[in-house]
Structures are given as structure tokens and as C-alpha cells.
């Protein structure tokens with residue numbers, strides 16, 4: 001997993017959520033709802049390797065639908081589980 005803007009790369013076990021992985025390595029990600037797809041604070045852009053992540057499920061999809069600033073690269077980090085391929089995650093400045 002490569003994280004922007006820091007540009008650092010980390011090895012992360014398959015099946016770890018992006019949120020868990022980012023917290024574990026000390027990157028600046030906020031999780032206000034504790035990973036329940038309820039708060040939007042863990043919104044990130046996945047700029048490469050999207051296909052390797054777990055598919056978007058209903059709760060995440062509904063949340064993303066109602067959010068501002070969402071793009072085709074958007075994921076809620078707490079809902080996206082890492083696969084075996086490299087991914088690049090761009091952190092967004094959280095409010």
C-alpha cells in the first residue's frame with residue numbers, strides 16, 4: 001500500500017481494511033464512527049489498484065451517494081479490504 005501525500009509504502013496483510021492499515025502505520029486518517037460506514041471521515045481516494053480492494057457494499061455505497069466531493073476513486077477506508085495487489089491511497093484533508 002502506497003500512501004499519498006507522504007509517498008510512503010507499507011506491507012499490509014491481505015484482508016486488512018484500509019482504515020486499520022492506515023492507523024497501524026500512523027498515517028493521518030480519522031475514524032469518527034469507528035469503522036461503521038456512518039461518518040464519512042475516513043473518505044479517501046484510491047488512485048491505483050482499486051480492483052484489488054473488496055467491492056463496495058450497500059452501506060458504503062449509500063454513504064458515498066450522499067457525500068460531497070466524491071469521485072470515481074472514492075472509498076470509505078473502513079469498508080475497503082486490501083487484496084493482494086498494490087494499491088495507492090490518497091488521503092484527503094479531513095475537517
Ligand code: FES
Pocket residue numbers: 019030031032033034035036037038039040041042043076077078079
Ligand atoms: S470510519 Fe466512519 S465511515 Fe469509515
